[in-house]
Amino acid sequence: MKAPRVLGPLTFGAGSAAAITVLGAAYFARRVVVPTTTRREDLLIRQVFAGEDGSLRIELPATPLTRAPGRYSLWFGNGKGHACVGDVVDEDTSGGTVTRLVERVDAGDLPAARAGIWSGYAFSKPEQLGLPFEEVNIKVDNGVAPAWKFPPTTDGPVVSTWAIHAHGMGGKRAGALRGVPVASRLGLTSLVVSFRNDGEAPPSNDSRYSLGQNEWLDLEAAIQFAVDNGAQRLVLFGWSLGGSMALRAANLSAHSSRIIGLVLVAPVLDWAVTLTSNGSASGLPEAVARVGLKMLGSKAGCWVTGLEQPLDLSALDWIARAGDLKTPALILHGIEDSSTPVEVSERLAGLRPDLVQLVRFEVPGHSLEWNADTEKWESSVSRFLSSLPVD
Structure with a gap:
């Protein structure tokens, strides 16, 4: 009879710890995939x-x-x-x-x-670029996604290369406007797109982020739009989550042979590392984050996350899949990015020096490389795009 009295409190304590871990993991998993509509204005003016x-x-x-x-x-x-x-x-x-x-x-x-939010959106509207543009609609699942189309500003012959710009998680297409001027000067048509659950494009059936697993289908719709309107070659600009989408599109698109280059800005190359890093920065124990990742990847976890289908994070891990990369890529990444660690980009560049170029920027924060040094950002992109094959 003594054993139960001894084991009782120990069992209760272990059970409580396990319950706390599961609850914390569930909260973490939902936070990852549930779109945020508002942010707290925490910067005092x-x-x-x-x-x-x-x-x-x-x-x-x-x-x-x-x-x-x-x-x-x-x-x-x-x-x-x-x-x-x-x-x-x-x-x-x-x-x-x-x-x-x-x-x-x-x-x-x-x-x-009296307060505000600091971000990289140097442009909130396309008019601020001082470039001609038009509003277009792209057919996607559940409706149409709005996009901005910018013609090239060069006076030379018409170039049939298009740049498609995809923003990051929690953002809107205005965040990707920063890549348009350099693409326009180089003679590319630019298409700045929206995608599911960003508040501009139609939501997915489950109204959840899928970390690029399904968002890339809206990028594929944009690719099809470009091809239908004369694009023969494509360059994909992807910011953060948009980078993950661009990599997936280059790998799976029906028009992958037309994709000649990727410009990836602070891209998410390994979601497990990125999410664990973000969790740690918020004080979340790594063990809890890893349980949350398992929830995201399991059918049983869908009742917690609200996902229509579990996420296959291995398919979105471009470090493990470095051998599958077939498209030249330029990565622009800040060395003090605590959200998407630059070390992951360094690993991919080390694994695939034949295809991947990495340019580092000394700037704190995430996806702020263009903001900190526009000249370096645009000259790096210009050199990269000029080196790509045109035939």
């Missing part, structure tokens, strides 16, 4: 004022992100306001603040804003 030269300026708390060189984006007013923020003009180290130029206020009352 100290003041907005006019400088001595009449330029508009904004004072913010000094952080690695707000101190970084380049052009960035500030969303405010519950996502209805947007401003493009430029160079640092002053820093108060004692007060812990930084002052930057405000290049544009696209919408909203910035002086009245």
Whole structure:
């Protein structure tokens, strides 16, 4: 009779730990695949004022992100306001603040804003590029997905190479506008697309992200649209999740032979590593994250995640599948990216030096390479695209 009394508390304790692990893993798994519609405006705006030269300026708390060189984006007013923020003009180290130029206020009352969200969206609308464009609709599952089509700006002969730009998770197509100017100057037609569950394209049947497993089908629809409208060759620009989609399309597309190159910006090459890294950054134990990954990959876990089908993360692991890569790829990746670790990109470049070029950027945050050094970003893309075969 003594054994049960001894084992009882131990069994109860182990059971509680297991239950906590499962609950934490379930929460983690759902957070991964359930689209987010809002973000908390957690960056305080100290003041907005006019400088001595009449330029508009904004004072913010000094952080690695707000101190970084380049052009960035500030969303405010519950996502209805947007401003493009430029160079640092002053820093108060004692007060812990930084002052930057405000290049544009696209919408909203910035002086009245008290907080916002820092991001890489230097452009919130296609008009801001100063390039001709048209709205087009692409037939996808469950309806049509809106896209922007930009003709090339060169005066030479018509080039039948198209660039298709896919944004990242939780974003919208405006985030991919940063890749359009260099593609346009090189004579490419650009198609900036939306895809399922991004709030612009029709949702999937389960209204869940599938980490590129199914999103790539909307990219395939865009590829078909391009081919139907004269594209003979294709370059896929993929930002973060869009990079995972681009790799999958290059591997599975009915038009894969037309895809001559991939421009991958902070791409997700191994979701297990990326999600575990994000979980760790949020204080989630690795063991809990790994249980969550198993839920994502099992039929039994679908009742927790809401997924219509489990995710095959091995099919999205381009480190393990490096031998399957057949398309030249340029990877542009920040060395301080804690969301999608650059080490994974370094591994792929090391495994496939015959096809993969990696250009590193000294910038904190995720998918902010263009923002920190536009000249380096665009010159790297220009050299890469110019090296691709045209026949």
